[in-house]
Amino acid sequence: MGHTTRRVRSSRVEIAPNAVDAEVLLEWYGATARDLPWRRAGVTAWQILMSEIMLQQTPVVRVEPIWREWVARWPVPSAMAAATPAEVLRAWGKLGYPRRALRLHECARVLATEHGDEVPTDVDVLLGLPGIGAYTARAVACFAYGQRVPVVDTNVRRVVARAVHGRAEAGNPSSRDLPETEALLPQRIDHAAVFSAALMELGATICTARNPDCTRCPLPRCAWIAAGRPVGETVRRTQKYEGTDRQARGRLLDVLRDATGPVERFRLDLAWTRDIGQRDRALDSLLVDGLIEQTPDGLFALAGEGRLSEGS
Structure with missing residues (x-):
């Protein structure tokens, strides 16, 4: 694969470019990658x-x-x-x-x-x-352009944490993430771009956060497995949605998305009645974010639609 002997030093460990077997990962990806439409030829x-x-x-x-x-x-x-x-x-x-x-x-x-x-x-x-x-x-x-640049998302960080560092979890994002991931990339540009997609795919489908399926992992070496799969320190909590400000914002936006133009305030009030203060807070945040706007005559509309009521 044309690997060099270059190493990138972090505050914890040196990363050898073959710490993740690129050839094996590329072969696995070519055989098992999900057929996602944005990965197909001809997509701009x-x-x-x-x-x-x-x-x-x-x-x-x-x-x-x-x-x-x-x-x-x-x-x-x-x-x-x-x-x-x-x-x-x-x-x-x-x-x-x-x-x-x-x-x-x-x-x-x-x-x-x-x-x-x-x-x-x-x-x-x-x-x-x-x-x-x-x-x-x-x-x-x-x-899109096949460049040899490190692409680091949550899935990639988790694979690197486990396969390279032997940790169950990646921890918080760090300035080390980019150089460490770059050190793993094959030198061949066309292989590097596919390798980045393969790392991401591995984290999304096999080396998952909650239930990693190590029996299906294609990597011949994994520091986490070698260490006995030590448990991470993070206590995972299910992020609730019911009753949150996000849900309130969504209900107010639903009213405006379903409307053909600006609506009166009472329509929004009826969309979220469980907590008036939360509803007002959600409405204010939508205005601040520029997602909705208020017309001079006090109606509410999606961004750019407030002027439809002017002169009517």
Whole structure:
């Protein structure tokens, strides 16, 4: 695979480039990788960017049908840029964290006006786009353009923690994550991009957080297994949704997504009656986030739709 002997030193351990057997992992990925639509030939960088934004904190099964709809509706950035923020928010549906949809809409406008309707290839340029953070920039550079850049998400960090460091859990994100992951990448650029996808796939499907299926793991060496699978220190708690501010925000947004224009305040009040203070807090946060707006006559609407009531 053309490995070098370069090592990246961290505060805890040196990472040998063959600490994860790249050849074995690539062979496993080629034989077992999930057939996800954004991995197929012919998918553009813009469409991969949309998938990466949608997949943040959202399962594949929920993302796939919405992504397909968006690819058909907005195949290029300028198509989305021509839509209103409200149209994008409605199309986002219940994927969660709807600010992602607004930021992607802003990004589409910048791509259409400043980048010739193309997604840049350079990580630093990508980082300058609205809503694009370090992970997304590197993921696009890697998966859309095949660049040899480390792509580090929760799944990758967990695989590295176990296979390389012998720890059950990755712990908090660290400045070591990128150089350690980069040290594992094959030198061949075309292999490096696939290797990044394979690491992610391994963490998502086998080396999972709660129930890792070590009997199916393709790696011939794993420091965690060698250490006897020591238990991590983190106490995992199921993140509740019922009764949270997030749920309240979602109920208020549902009212506005289902409406054809601005609505009166009482419609929103009826959507969340269990806690008036929480409802007011949720409404204020939606306004601050720019997801909704209030018209001069006191009605509420999705972003960009408040002006529909003016002059009516």
